[in-house]
Amino acid sequence: MYKILITITFINFGAITFVFNSVDTLLIMTKQELIKLEALTKHYTVGSEVVRALRAVSLSIYENEYVALMGPSGSGKSTLMNILGCLDSPTSGSYYLNNKDVSKMVDNELAEIRNKEIGFVFQTFNLLPRSTALDNVALPLIYSGVGKANRSEQAHKVLDQVGLSDRTHHQPNELSGGQRQRVAIARALVNNPSIILADEPTGNLDSKTSIEIMGLFQEIHKAGNTIILVTHEEDIALHAHRVIRLLDGEVESDVINPNPTTIKKHIAQPSL
Numbered sequence: 001m002y003k004i005l006i007t008i009t010f011i012n013f014g015a016i017t018f019v020f021n022s023v024d025t026l027l028i029m030t031k032q033e034l035i036k037l038e039a040l041t042k043h044y045t046v047g048s049e050v051v052r053a054l055r056a057v058s059l060s061i062y063e064n065e066y067v068a069l070m071g072p073s074g075s076g077k078s079t080l081m082n083i084l085g086c087l088d089s090p091t092s093g094s095y096y097l098n099n100k101d102v103s104k105m106v107d108n109e110l111a112e113i114r115n116k117e118i119g120f121v122f123q124t125f126n127l128l129p130r131s132t133a134l135d136n137v138a139l140p141l142i143y144s145g146v147g148k149a150n151r152s153e154q155a156h157k158v159l160d161q162v163g164l165s166d167r168t169h170h171q172p173n174e175l176s177g178g179q180r181q182r183v184a185i186a187r188a189l190v191n192n193p194s195i196i197l198a199d200e201p202t203g204n205l206d207s208k209t210s211i212e213i214m215g216l217f218q219e220i221h222k223a224g225n226t227i228i229l230v231t232h233e234e235d236i237a238l239h240a241h242r243v244i245r246l247l248d249g250e251v252e253s254d255v256i257n258p259n260p261t262t263i264k265k266h267i268a269q270p271s272l
């Protein structure tokens with residue numbers, strides 16, 4: 001089956017955005033601009049060499065968008081995700097998150113924004129091996145100063161949302177790969193963040209489990225979350241509603257996917 005991708009242009013006037021597609025149709029979106037990058041660069045100095053990992057990246061991402069970030073190895077995807085996730089600062093340019101200029105913030109301000117606004121999902125799950133699913137999910141709430149009873153209640157709620165209410169006391173090595181990733185997704189959701197950032201979330205999973213995880217992202221997106229997902233796989237990217245490709249640290253293309261792949265079956269069933 002062929003899918004048509006349409007190039008889009010955003011012209012932003014506050015909360016109202018005029019979007020022109022490649023056939024010059026005017027679409028009007030009334031979504032809030034969540035992320036705005038202006039001429040963002042990131043340079044790494046290694047010995048006498050300067051690696052220009054990002055070169056003047058400018059783009060906007062609106063609330064409840066579902067974006068796939070693609071590009072060859074070394075094109076700058078993780079560098080961009082680290083900056084979007086406030087794990088790193090740009091060399092130059094601006095990054096506005098919810099209208100706040102994050103690029104000028106110092107470490108403790110970044111840590112606060114990161115905890116409040118961002119949920120991370122990694123390829124390697126990054127769970128604490130000796131902690132239960134419940135404790136792994138509740139961990140970000142400790143940093144937010146939430147009391148024990150509320151932590152447990154909120155962690156149970158998101159574990160239920162990802163279909164793992166019957167695995168709350170299992171440690172990561174007592175879970176399948178897909179279940180581990182669902183725990184990681186629950187942990188990303190527990191603080192009710194503005195954005196979910198996922199760097200190759202299906203990279204360590206077989207194709208059936210990858211589809212389950214994409215079904216879960218679909219549910220999360222439907223519930224109103226904004227998702228930015230890095231992937232190397234074209235079929236995974238086609239679940240997203242917009243595909244941004246990087247090449248040598250620059251945006252090579254930015255297209256909407258008018259016909260995203262959807263997963264019919266609700267997959268977040270209690271596991272057997």
Ligand SMILES: Nc1ncnc2c1ncn2[C@@H]1O[C@H](COP(=O)(O)OP(=O)(O)OP(=O)(O)O)[C@@H](O)[C@H]1O
Nearest residue numbers: 044045046051053072073074075076077078079080
């Ligand atoms: N900490 C660092 N110090 C120096 N150079 C770095 C550092 N991190 C990344 N780079 C370089 O920056 C460029 C972009 O790297 P990045 O990790 O963002 O690529 P990527 O698109 O995520 O690749 P992959 O698909 O392999 O994960 C690469 O050339 C890389 O070697």
Ligand SMILES: [Mg+2]
Nearest residue numbers: 077078079199
């Ligand atoms: Mg990477």
